Amino acid sequence: MPETHMSSVVQLLDDIRQRGQDHKDSLPQRDVRGEAFWSGIGFSLSGVNYIVPIDEIVELIPVPQTTKVPGTKPWHKGVANLRGVLLSLVDLQEYLGRSSSRSILKQRVLVVDQDGSYLGLVVDDIRGLHHFDEDEQVDKGLTADAVLAPYIIGAFERDGELWRIFGIKELFESPEFHQVAV
Numbered sequence: 001m002p003e004t005h006m007s008s009v010v011q012l013l014d015d016i017r018q019r020g021q022d023h024k025d026s027l028p029q030r031d032v033r034g035e036a037f038w039s040g041i042g043f044s045l046s047g048v049n050y051i052v053p054i055d056e057i058v059e060l061i062p063v064p065q066t067t068k069v070p071g072t073k074p075w076h077k078g079v080a081n082l083r084g085v086l087l088s089l090v091d092l093q094e095y096l097g098r099s100s101s102r103s104i105l106k107q108r109v110l111v112v113d114q115d116g117s118y119l120g121l122v123v124d125d126i127r128g129l130h131h132f133d134e135d136e137q138v139d140k141g142l143t144a145d146a147v148l149a150p151y152i153i154g155a156f157e158r159d160g161e162l163w164r165i166f167g168i169k170e171l172f173e174s175p176e177f178h179q180v181a182v
Contacts, residue, residue, distance in 0.1 A: 042127030050166040058111045089120040132156040
């Protein structure tokens with residue numbers, strides 16, 4: 001590598017480091033009170049906000065091309081190859097008895113590792129990473145929807161917006177979820 005090119009690369013890296021130092025005070029800081037944050041990935045279904053614990057999601061991906069599995073319910077969208085791993089896809093809206101409300105271009109997949117088996121939950125869209133303080137936790141009015149009630153394990157409220165915690169474990173433990181065959 002020519003000496004002038006190497007010095008410009010070093011200068012660029014030093015500039016990036018300096019800008020990071022200059023803006024470090026504007027970044028979120030760890031809570032000095034010692035209270036734990038609750039972190040999760042936000043998503044929506046029919047315009048309603050939900051959140052899942054961040055440690056339950058392996059990754060977020062666009063809806064991949066799938067191969068339909070004959071004899072399965074309509075909410076089971078099929079299987080896909082995710083870097084050599086078989087990924088079973090479930091449309092969460094359809095599983096809950098609703099039609100998908102977004103185009104496939106807006107939909108995203110929450111990839112979950114359930115004891116070595118990968119499952120993709122298709123949701124309307126992703127609403128980002130959120131951190132909540134314990135004082136934002138609420139336990140009333142979580143959902144009036146009887147279909148969703150078994151999967152809502154709590155909620156947080158911030159700025160008048162309710163974020164319902166969607167229980168992946170509760171979904172997997174549901175007998176209906178394992179009834180994929182027609």
